[in-house]
Amino acid sequence: MTENVSRRGFLKAAASGTALLFLKGVEGAASLSEAMGSKTTTSGHKFFDEHQWATVEALTAQIVPTDKYPGAKEAGVVNYIDIALATIYSAQQEMYVLGIKGVDQSAKAMFKKDRFIDLQLEEQIALMKAMEQDKAPGQIWKELAASSFLYDCLLTHTFEGFYGDPQYGGNKDYVGWALVGFPGPSQPRGYAPPFARMTEE
Amino acid sequence: MGNKKVDVCIIGTGAAGGVMCKELSQAGFEVVALEVGPFFTPADFANDELGQSIRFFFLPDPEKFPNTLRTDPKEKAEPGFHVARNLGVGGSTLTYCALSWRYHESDFKVRSVDGTVPGASIEDWPFAYDELEPFYEKAEYEIGVSGLAYANPFDPPRKKPYPMPPLLPIGAGQMCIKGAKKLGYHPFPTPMAINTIWYDGRPPCVYCGFCGWYACMRAARGSTLNNVIPKALATGKCDIRPHCMVREITVDASGKAKAAIYVDPQGKEQALEAKLFVLCGGAIESARLLLLSKSGKYPQGLANSSGLVGKNMMYHIQAQAEGVFPWPVNAFKGPFSTVCVHDFYETDTKRGFIRGGTIEGSTYRGPITFQWRRPPDEPLWGQRHKDFSREYFAHWMALLLHGEDLPQESSTIDLDPDVKDKYGLPVARITHKYHENDYKAANYIGARAREIMGAAGATKTWGGELEELHGQSAHHMGTCRMGNDPKKSVLDKWCRAHDVPNLFVPDASCFVTSAGANPALTIQAIAFRTADYIIRSAKRLDL
Numbered sequence: 001m002t003e004n005v006s007r008r009g010f011l012k013a014a015a016s017g018t019a020l021l022f023l024k025g026v027e028g029a030a031s032l033s034e035a036m037g038s039k040t041t042t043s044g045h046k047f048f049d050e051h052q053w054a055t056v057e058a059l060t061a062q063i064v065p066t067d068k069y070p071g072a073k074e075a076g077v078v079n080y081i082d083i084a085l086a087t088i089y090s091a092q093q094e095m096y097v098l099g100i101k102g103v104d105q106s107a108k109a110m111f112k113k114d115r116f117i118d119l120q121l122e123e124q125i126a127l128m129k130a131m132e133q134d135k136a137p138g139q140i141w142k143e144l145a146a147s148s149f150l151y152d153c154l155l156t157h158t159f160e161g162f163y164g165d166p167q168y169g170g171n172k173d174y175v176g177w178a179l180v181g182f183p184g185p186s187q188p189r190g191y192a193p194p195f196a197r198m199t200e201e
Numbered sequence: 202m203g204n205k206k207v208d209v210c211i212i213g214t215g216a217a218g219g220v221m222c223k224e225l226s227q228a229g230f231e232v233v234a235l236e237v238g239p240f241f242t243p244a245d246f247a248n249d250e251l252g253q254s255i256r257f258f259f260l261p262d263p264e265k266f267p268n269t270l271r272t273d274p275k276e277k278a279e280p281g282f283h284v285a286r287n288l289g290v291g292g293s294t295l296t297y298c299a300l301s302w303r304y305h306e307s308d309f310k311v312r313s314v315d316g317t318v319p320g321a322s323i324e325d326w327p328f329a330y331d332e333l334e335p336f337y338e339k340a341e342y343e344i345g346v347s348g349l350a351y352a353n354p355f356d357p358p359r360k361k362p363y364p365m366p367p368l369l370p371i372g373a374g375q376m377c378i379k380g381a382k383k384l385g386y387h388p389f390p391t392p393m394a395i396n397t398i399w400y401d402g403r404p405p406c407v408y409c410g411f412c413g414w415y416a417c418m419r420a421a422r423g424s425t426l427n428n429v430i431p432k433a434l435a436t437g438k439c440d441i442r443p444h445c446m447v448r449e450i451t452v453d454a455s456g457k458a459k460a461a462i463y464v465d466p467q468g469k470e471q472a473l474e475a476k477l478f479v480l481c482g483g484a485i486e487s488a489r490l491l492l493l494s495k496s497g498k499y500p501q502g503l504a505n506s507s508g509l510v511g512k513n514m515m516y517h518i519q520a521q522a523e524g525v526f527p528w529p530v531n532a533f534k535g536p537f538s539t540v541c542v543h544d545f546y547e548t549d550t551k552r553g554f555i556r557g558g559t560i561e562g563s564t565y566r567g568p569i570t571f572q573w574r575r576p577p578d579e580p581l582w583g584q585r586h587k588d589f590s591r592e593y594f595a596h597w598m599a600l601l602l603h604g605e606d607l608p609q610e611s612s613t614i615d616l617d618p619d620v621k622d623k624y625g626l627p628v629a630r631i632t633h634k635y636h637e638n639d640y641k642a643a644n645y646i647g648a649r650a651r652e653i654m655g656a657a658g659a660t661k662t663w664g665g666e667l668e669e670l671h672g673q674s675a676h677h678m679g680t681c682r683m684g685n686d687p688k689k690s691v692l693d694k695w696c697r698a699h700d701v702p703n704l705f706v707p708d709a710s711c712f713v714t715s716a717g718a719n720p721a722l723t724i725q726a727i728a729f730r731t732a733d734y735i736i737r738s739a740k741r742l743d744l
Binding site: 062063064065067069071088125128151155158159160163164165167168176177179180181182183184185186187188189190191192193195196197198199200 | 247248249250251252255256369370371372375376379406407408409410411418419527528529530531533534535567568569571572573581582583584586587590591594595658
C-alpha cells in the first residue's frame with residue numbers, strides 16, 4: 001500500500017503529539033469572506049448552516065460508521081466540530097467551508113449528484129477514498145488538498161469528537177469511550193495492580 | 202516602576218532554572234527569575250486528553266512563538282511547530298515523562314571511547330562521570346526519583362540507593378520484562394521522577410494513566426513547579442515573574458553582562474540589572490537569546506567569540522515499535538515507562554554503528570491519539586478502523602526508544618532572517634539533519650524492541666524505524682557546548698561563558714554529546730553542580 005504524503009506526515013505528527021499544530025500550519029486557500037459569501041446565520045448552530053451541518057455529519061459518519069455500536073452520528077461529532085470551529089479552531093473555518101463545497105463538487109463530477117449527502121453510502125466511501133489519494137475531482141481541490149481536508153480536519157476532529165471528553169460537545173453519553181473500553185478520567189483513585197495479564201487465561 | 206539591581210537574574214524556570222532558583226536563593230542571594238510562560242496551579246490540570254494533551258495547553262502557540270526548520274542549509278526554513286517545549290513555571294518538566302537517568306561513564310568521553318566519525322563533531326565532556334556523581338545523587342534526592350539501585354547491570358556506579366522504591370511494572374512493563382528476559386536481555390525498573398511513597402510533602406502516584414504530555418494533577422511527578430520552586434519561594438529571596446519575555450542581555454564597558462531587557466506582562470519593556478546572569482531557556486531559546494544579544498563588544502552575539510553558539514544542535518534519535526497482544530495490556534493505566542532495557546546502550550562495533558540507546562516504554566496518551574496508532578496496512582477511517590479500535594485499544598502497546606544523536610557542526614540554531622515571533626523578534630531557525638549513524642542505531646534498536654514484544658506474545662508488531670521528528674521531539678541539546686578550549690567551546694566546565702565572566706548557561710545547551718537517554722536528570726545534576734560552584738565562588742564572582 002502506498003502511503004500518501006499527508007498520511008505519513010500526519011502519522012509522524014500524531015505520534016509525537018503535535019498533530020494539531022502540524023495542521024495549524026496548513027495554509028487556507030481562498031479568502032474566507034469570499035468562500036462564506038452565502039452563509040446564513042439562521043441555522044441555530046454555532047458555525048455551520050444546515051447544509052454544512054448535514055454534510056459534515058455524513059462525512060464523519062463514514063469515518064466512525066454506525067454498526068451495532070453507536071458511531072460518529074450518535075456521538076454528536078458534528079456538534080463537537082461546530083462548537084470547536086466557532087471557538088478554539090476558528091482558524092480552520094475556511095478549510096471546512098471550502099472542503100464542504102469540494103465534496104459537493106466531487107459528488108457532481110463522480111456521480112452526477114448535486115450534493116455529497118445525496119450519494120449512496122458506497123458512493124460516499126468511494127469519494128472519500130479518492131480524497132485520500134488526492135484524486136477527487138473538483139475545482140476546490142486545486143486550492144485545498146483533498147487529503148489535507150480529510151486528514152487534518154475531518155479525521156482529526158472526528159476522533160476528538162468521538163473519543164474526547166463530552167464536555168466539548170461530542171462523545172455523547174460516553175459512547176466513544178464505551179466502544180473501546182476506556183474508563184475516562186481516573187483521578188483521584190487511579191488504578192491498582194494487576195495492570196495487565198501476562199498470558200491468555 | 203524601575204527594577205533595583207539584584208544579585209542573580211535567572212532566565213527560564215524549567216529543569217535547570219528551577220534548580221538554580223532554589224539553590225541560589227537558599228544560599229542567601231537575591232534572585233529574580235524571568236519566565237515567558239504562566240505560573241500554573243494544580244487547578245489548571247485535568248485528566249483530559251482533548252483539553253490538555255491535544256490542544257497543547259502548555260505548549261507555545263505556533264502563531265505567537267513559531268520556529269522554522271530545514272534539513273538542508275541551502276533551503277529556506279519553513280515555519281511551524283518544530284520545538285516541543287512547555288512554556289510556564291516548571292518548563293518542560295510540567296509535562297515530561299520523568300525518566301531520570303544518570304548518563305553512563307562512556308557518555309562523558311565518547312571521543313576517547315569511540316574516536317571520530319566522519320561528519321560528526323564528537324568531543325569528550327570537560328569532566329568525567331565521577332565529578333558529576335555527587336550531583337546526580339543530590340538531584341535524585343531533591344527532585345525525588347524512584348528506582349531500584351543496581352538493578353540495571355549497565356548502570357554507572359552510585360554511592361546511595363534511590364530515595365524511593367521503583368514504580369510497579371504497568372502492562373507494557375510486564376510485557377517488556379517477559380519478552381526481554383526470554384531473549385536474554387536485562388530489563389530493569391525505570392528510574393522515574395515520580396513518587397511511589399509520600400516524599401518531600403508530595404503524595405505517591407496512583408497510576409492514573411494521564412502522565413507524559415499531561416501535567417500531574419497530584420504533584421506526584423517531580424516537576425520543578427512542585428519540588429524545587431516552592432522551596433525557592435519559601436526563602437523570601439526569590440521573585441519569579443511569569444509572562445516576561447527576555448529579548449536581550451546587555452553588557453557594560455568591561456564586557457560583563459549588565460541587564461536583562463524584557464517585555465513585561467503589560468507589554469512594557471523593562472531592564473533588570475544583576476551581578477550574575479543564569480540563562481536556562483533550553484538549548485533552542487538560550488542560544489537564540491545569546492544571538493539576539495549583539496553589541497559592539499560582542500558583534501556575533503553574546504559569548505560567541507568561538508562562533509559556536511547555536512552549533513552542534515542535537516535531538517535524540519527516536520523510534521517507536523508497536524504491537525498488539527491476545528490479552529489486555531491496558532496501556533491506559535499507569536505512567537509512561539516502568540521498565541527499560543539498556544542492552545543496546547553502549548557501542549558494539551559488530552552492529553555497524555557507534556553508541557546506542559534506551560528501550561523505554563509505552564507512548565500511550567489517550568483514546569484520541571490511539572486512533573493514529575495503526576500498522577501501515579490498516580485504514581485510518583471506516584468500519585475496519587472502528588473495529589480495530591474496539592478490538593485492540595486495551596490490547597495495544599508501544600516500546601519507544603531514545604538514542605544518541607551524534608553532534609554535527611552543521612546542525613544549528615540561528616536567527617531566522619524572515620520569521621518573527623509575537624514580540625517582533627527573529628525566531629530560532631533550526632537546521633538539522635540526522636547522521637547516517639542515527640538511522641542505523643534507531644532502526645537496529647527499533648527492530649530489537651519489536652522482537653521483545655514478539656517474544657512476549659504480541660500477535661503483530663510494526664514500526665521501530667527512525668522517526669524524523671526534528672523539532673517535534675522535546676529533547677534539544679548542545680547549542681553552547683562546554684569545553685576547556687575557548688576556541689572550541691562556548692562554556693567552561695562550570696557552564697560559565699568563556700567570554701563573559703558573570704554569565705552561566707547550565708541548561709541542556711551545555712551538553713557535548715547527547716547520550717542515549719532522556720536528558721532531564723543530567724540537566725538538573727549539572728545545574729546543582731553549577732549552583733554549588735557559584736556559591737563556593739561567590740566572592741570571586743563579586744556576589
